[in-house]
Amino acid sequence: MESQPSDVPSTEPETDYAGWGSIMASRKRSFPPDSSLSAPGKRAPGPGAPQTDYAGWGAEETCRYLRAEGLGEWEDAFREQGITGVGLRYLADADLEKMGLKFLGDRLRVLHSLRKLWQIEVEPSKVFNDPIHGHMEMHPLLIRIIDTPQFQRLRHIKQLGGAYFVFPGASHNRFEHSLGVAHLAGELVRALKRRQEDLDIDDRDVLCVQIAGLCHDLGHGPFSHMFDRKFIPKARPGLTWKHEKASVEMFDHLVEVNKLEPVMREHGLVLPEDLDFIKELMDPKDPEDPKDPKDPKKKLKWSYEGRLENKSFLYEIVSNKRNAIDVDKWDYFARDCYHLGIKNNFDYGRCLMFARVCEVDGQKQICFRDKEVEDLYDMFYTRICLHRRAYQHKAANIVETMITKAFLKADGDILFEGSGGQMFKLSETINDMEAYTKVTDNVFEQILNSSSDELEASRKILQDVVCRRFYKCIGQALPTKPTNEMEASWKDGLAQCVTQGVDLNREDIIIDVINLNYGMKEKNPINSVRFYRKDHPDKGFRISKNQVFGFLSEKFTKELIRVYCKKLDSESLEAAKNNFDRWCDHNNFQMLQDEAPEETPVESSETT
DSSP states (O other), X not given: OEEOOOSOOOSSXXXXXXXXXXXXXXXXXXXXXXXXXXXXXXXXXXXXXXXXXXXXXXXXXXXXXXXXXXXXXXXXXXXXXXXXXXXXXXXXXXXXXXXXXXXXXXXHHHHHHHHHHHHSOSSOOEEEXXXXXXXXXXXXXXXXXXXXXXXXXXXXXXXXXXXXXXXTTOOOBHHHHHHHHHHHHHHHHHHHHHHOGGGOOOHHHHHHHHHHHHHTTTTOBTTBHHIIIIIHHHHSTTOOOOHHHHHHHHHHHHHHHTTOHHHXXXXXXXXXXXXXXXXXXXXXXXXXXXEETTEEEEEOOOOOSSSOGGGGGGGGSSSOTTTSOSHHHHHHHHHHHHHXXXXXXXXXXXXXXXXXXXXXXXXXXXXXXXXXXXXXXXXXXXXXXXXXXXXXXXXHHXXXXXXXXXXHHHTTTOEEEOGGGOEEEGGGGGGOHHHHTTOSTHHHHHHHTOOOGGGHHHHHHHHHHHTTOOOEEEEEEEOSSOOSSOOTHXXXXXXXXXXXXXXXXXXXXXXXXXXXXXXXXXSOGGGGOOEEETTEEEEEEOOOGGGSOSOOOSOSEEEEEEEEXXXXXXXXXXXXHHHHHHHHHHHXXXXXXXXXXXXXXXXXXXXX
């Protein structure tokens, strides 16, 4: 649901021009009544209300604006040059220097104030009524991005992929999740801005962080993680590709084809610097120790281009590679629990309330109050519960395996038109964003409802999915040692059937090896979080696991092996289960009862 905003107070600072009335009345050229000339955060008047047109200002109105901005010392220079509103948009740093503004700091102050004029919203904000976060107000630039085909595509990509075939409430899509992440990103960065003015967070930073939150999932393919974790690795083995890379490429494509660069400039963004910053936020690099390992006294060079190192903490808001605590997870924890019918015990509101930026090892990081350490462990426990009960549900996983198989069989028989009229296979659309824009969950329906002979095999698999003729899980086990890759002999051992009258072969067996961890492989992510005390709010420190009260996991990674059988007749299933029991005994694997995994998975590899 989208509606015009009600009179919600703006969270942005506003300049008070209330004292202008008598001056304006005495001038021949006056500002329009109900003028929207104010700081960028102030919402524009309602439909039909007149807008301020600074292009119509004379030299005196321009000087008056400078005085109101505390820049009156330069009004004589503007008056001498006869600078009117028409010329403001074209003033550059070099022009100001020629006008007598010798110091860079003075020129930057003037340019920043002038930029506010075209930041003033000529389009209204919109409010989305969200079941998770309530009313979410979106900046007009965000609305321009949302109302593009590339973003609207996310309406047709299920957030939880194949889990919708198991959990009927899990019908939500990447679209609403992306709106929620943009909202929370704004909430967090504005909270830091209010709490710590010395961080020098400006309106550009806030808007860039929100855009990154909005666009961070643009690169997802059909059925979300099924596409990048199952389909692409099988369709294009050896290719290193992830949806984050596609999100950056789709964002570039979105900006280009919708001609958004001028719109971004109108809202105060500086290009290409801010475009680089947004893309870096969407897919940040893995954090490095700021000290050179070869020379501990020497710091490593700052490797980002969008912002200087004094704003390093901004790179931890949307996608946090340092400790996996970010607003992306806060939204999908709450949203997925809501739609799955699972109780959410984690309250991201406390993290918002107690987040601060502290300097740690020469870099500024987002830290949390020391008393919140158990709540952050609860956050990762919520993640565990979601994976255990939903994301890695046996039926949901095998549904995605079946859909993947159908897509692989259909890969060369369904084509998508891309740039220059070139046609791309499903697995090749990731190379062309125009073609990829057309790839959504609807590929499932396209195959299912086709009458093509070439798609008959794929169509039959999807018909089995629709009619819930899923492959059956015959057992799951824990290996006694890490299995870095699938052993070729496993399938042969599982297919060795001694039951008379039953014919099982290796093609009838599916083995799924799931790597389970807390999100940072074998590491405890809390070890990478820094905390502060009430009496030392600017000093970050680590809290070790033994200082935390509670029952915490001793290991943060494990593997789980699941075995499925494609044949569904009772004789074949019984024989396959007997084979599985013998296979586990032979390999000294610990068999598990009929239950879901106990830890948080980040990826799975399966063979068919």
